[in-house]
Amino acid sequence: xxxxxxxxxxxxxxxxxxxxxxxxxxxxxxxxxxxxxxxxxxxxxxxxxxxxxxxxxxxxxxxxxxxxxxxxxxxxxxxxxxxxxxxxxxxxxxxxxxxxxxxxxxxxxxxxxxxxxxxxxxxxxxxxxxxxxxxxxxxxxxxxxxxxxxxxxxxxxxxxxxxxxxxxxxxxxxxxxxxxxxxxxxxxxxxxxxxxxxxxxxxxxxxxxxxxxxxxxxxxxxxxxxxxxxxxxxxxxxxxxxxxxxxxxxxxxxxxxxxxxxxxxxxxxxxxxxxxxxxxxxxxxxxxxxxxxxxxxxxxxxxxxxxxxxxxxxxxxxxxxxxxxxxxxxxxxxxxxxxxxxxxxxxxxxxxxxxxx
Amino acid sequence: xxxxxxxxxxxxxxxxxxxxxxxxxxxxxxxxxxxxxxxxxxxxxxxxxxxxxxxxxxxxxxxxxxxxxxxxxxxxxxxxxxxxxxxxxxxxxxxxxxxxxxxxxxxxxxxxxxxxxxxxxxxxxxxxxxxxxxxxxxxxxxxxxxxxxxxxxxxxxxxxxxxxxxxxxxxx
Numbered sequence: 001x002x003x004x005x006x007x008x009x010x011x012x013x014x015x016x017x018x019x020x021x022x023x024x025x026x027x028x029x030x031x032x033x034x035x036x037x038x039x040x041x042x043x044x045x046x047x048x049x050x051x052x053x054x055x056x057x058x059x060x061x062x063x064x065x066x067x068x069x070x071x072x073x074x075x076x077x078x079x080x081x082x083x084x085x086x087x088x089x090x091x092x093x094x095x096x097x098x099x100x101x102x103x104x105x106x107x108x109x110x111x112x113x114x115x116x117x118x119x120x121x122x123x124x125x126x127x128x129x130x131x132x133x134x135x136x137x138x139x140x141x142x143x144x145x146x147x148x149x150x151x152x153x154x155x156x157x158x159x160x161x162x163x164x165x166x167x168x169x170x171x172x173x174x175x176x177x178x179x180x181x182x183x184x185x186x187x188x189x190x191x192x193x194x195x196x197x198x199x200x201x202x203x204x205x206x207x208x209x210x211x212x213x214x215x216x217x218x219x220x221x222x223x224x225x226x227x228x229x230x231x232x233x234x235x236x237x238x239x240x241x242x243x244x245x246x247x248x249x250x251x252x253x254x255x256x257x258x259x260x261x262x263x264x265x266x267x268x269x270x271x272x273x274x275x276x277x278x279x280x281x282x283x284x285x286x287x288x289x290x291x292x293x294x295x296x297x298x299x300x301x302x303x304x305x306x307x308x309x310x311x312x313x314x315x316x317x318x319x320x321x322x323x324x325x326x327x328x329x330x331x332x333x334x335x336x337x338x339x340x341x342x343x344x345x346x347x348x349x350x351x352x353x354x355x356x357x
Numbered sequence: 358x359x360x361x362x363x364x365x366x367x368x369x370x371x372x373x374x375x376x377x378x379x380x381x382x383x384x385x386x387x388x389x390x391x392x393x394x395x396x397x398x399x400x401x402x403x404x405x406x407x408x409x410x411x412x413x414x415x416x417x418x419x420x421x422x423x424x425x426x427x428x429x430x431x432x433x434x435x436x437x438x439x440x441x442x443x444x445x446x447x448x449x450x451x452x453x454x455x456x457x458x459x460x461x462x463x464x465x466x467x468x469x470x471x472x473x474x475x476x477x478x479x480x481x482x483x484x485x486x487x488x489x490x491x492x493x494x495x496x497x498x499x500x501x502x503x504x505x506x507x508x509x510x511x512x513x514x515x516x517x518x519x520x521x522x523x524x525x526x527x528x529x
Contacts, residue, residue: 027446030430034444124442146473153475159446162487164460165470167449169442171460174449176472206465232460233467235509 007313010135013304014252016183016223016317017094018138020145023168023177024127027157031169032105032122040106040122047121048076048108050155055112058119059151060144079107088326094132096120117144124169125177127152134317136252138180138244145178146236165232175232180243183212184251187222187301188258191270198224198251205247206230212293212320221290222297223320226251263305274302278311282353286339287346292323299353315352322348365390427451469494471513488514 007013025031029043051058054074079087079100087101096109100123107122120128129148131141152158159167166177173179189195202209210225226247228239262270277298281287300316302308321327328344329335335344365372365388372388426433432444434452443449449456461468471494474487491514498507 025446030445031443033440033442034430034432149473150476153477155477157477158475160475161446161449161470162490163469164449165472166475167446171443171456172463174460175464175467175470178472230464230467232464232470235472235513237512238509 007304010137011248011252012135012313014184014186014255015136015248016134016185016320018133018136018141018182018248019094019179019227020131020138020141021179021181022127022129022145022149023125023166023173023179024129024149024152024156025159025167025169026126027159029126032124032126033169035122037106043126044106044108044121047119047127047152047156048110050152051110051119055117057151058110058117059147059149060112060117073113074110075113076108076110079109080104085326085329089330092324092326093321095130097123099123117148119148125173127156127158136182136244136248138182138240138248142180142236142240142244172229173231175230176234176236176239178231178236178239179227180239181225181227182243182248182251183223183225184255185223185297185300186251186255187297188262189255190222191262191273192258194254194258198254202226207247221293223293259301259305270301270305271307273298274305274307278302278308278353281349282355283357284346284349286342287323287349288342289323289325289345292345292349293320296320296323311353319349319352322352363388368392425451471510473516 026043026046029035029039032040032043035043051074055061058074077090079096082090087096090096090109090111091098091101093115095111095115095118097120100107100109100120105122107120109121110119111117116132118130118132120130129145129152131145131148133141161167161174165175166173168174168177186195186198189198199209206229208225208227208229210227212221212223212225228234228243277295281292281295281299296316296319299308299311300313303311303313303316322331323345325341328341328348331348332344335341363372364370368390370390370392372390427444427448428451429447430444432448432451434455437443437448437452437456443452443456457468469490471491491510495507495510495514498504498510
């Protein structure tokens with residue numbers, strides 16, 4: 001029982017991760033879409049110089065914690081020079097957007113070793129500050145994002161308008177330029193056919209509901225990203241409180257109730273799906289991505305309900321990333337065909353979950 | 358008093374879109390539920406993605422397809438319409454008349470930023486103007502008994518004030 005209680009800390013049984021993203025542009029330069037390559041390079045150098053070389057200078061950690069090892073801890077990755085597979089790898093890890101992964105114009109991303117912070121330069125906007133946290137730690141993510149914003153904002157002139165707030169390339173981001181979002185696993189609500197209710201409620205609250213990879217990805221699996229759409233006429237703290245105080249607790253409670261009902265009324269059906277899922281992942285020799293994600297979802301539900309005590313939630317969270325295509329192809333040499341990839345996916349799943357054979 | 362129930366012209370669901378269409382001098386009323394309005398290409402407020410909002414605007418702007426260009430970056434309204442993106446900060450002023458309503462529609466009718474202000478972007482005057490604006494909004498919120506909003510505004514005002522006074526102190 002203590003394991004199950006532990007999973008509920010930070011709502012980790014439902015909330016996989018949370019994210020706060022801020023969009024900013026540097027005054028005096030055209031927005032990225034209108035900027036020439038030399039201008040984009042200049043923006044890149046300007047932001048890079050303002051960010052400094054490590055987490056402390058960018059504002060992620062407080063004073064007094066700068067050690068020798070931290071001095072090189074903020075890794076700058078030049079996207080234009082990065083092979084395609086490595087770009088996809090960053091996208092699969094949710095560190096950059098799909099749009100950012102494509103194209104050859106001057107742009108870069110700065111990432112901390114723990115991958116909880118990334119700074120995209122020259123995506124749709126000059127600067128995209130992104131803070132990721134495991135579980136429901138929105139307040140912590142928010143504080144970190146605001147700290148970085150304050151640090152960068154004290155060194156750079158951000159484009160700002162008295163009426164419209166922070167100016168962004170797309171008018172849907174003006175105002176605070178903030179997106180607050182959570183990635184939630186709503187397996188039980190999917191089984192009980194209540195997902196549409198969640199989507200309708202989200203729409204009424206002006207929230208966007210997207211798939212595993214955010215914008216452009218359909219919410220076809222059991223993982224959903226829920227984020228705010230309105231950024232004007234709201235305050236950052238007001239949005240945070242609405243998310244952390246109202247929206248996330250409501251979604252979490254709704255999913256937990258669906259899980260409770262499933263256990264109570266359809267235990268055999270539930271157990272069947274969970275144990276089929278774990279058996280398949282532990283013994284399959286060829287595994288497609290969609291099938292893997294579907295079974296991982298069932299197994300995750302089983303783990304959260306205490307049906308599979310020997311599998312850790314962290315293992316499953318890691319597998320949702322490790323079983324993606326670019327991760328498999330960069331992890332093993334010689335993967336060329338789709339069947340090679342499916343075989344590699346099955347091997348990684350068996351190794352992580354324990355092959356009974 | 359609740360609005361009288363009127364069914365959709367095509368089904369029994371309540372109509373949420375009510376249009377008056379005049380064809381050849383003949384006036385017709387059209388009443389549609391959300392689904393049939395969607396099928397007819399009519400967007401509900403707050404639900405339309407930016408490209409569709411722009412698509413609606415494009416019909417208005419059809420008589421002047423190129424539109425004015427931003428004096429700062431040369432971006433045209435046509436560029437905005439096709440990409441959904443503006444070219445630079447000055448575009449917000451250059452296209453204020455057309456982009457303003459798009460912004461308001463995309464943000465549920467909101468037309469004023471009430472969030473954080475960057476540390477360096479504004480001089481003391483701009484900061485003071487924002488302070489005045491927030492104070493006016495606070496007055497409105499209090500008189501409308503919108504206490505949650507009033508509290509948010511007070512926080513913003515509190516954040517702005519010390520910085521504004523510190524700056525003017527420093528300037529003297």
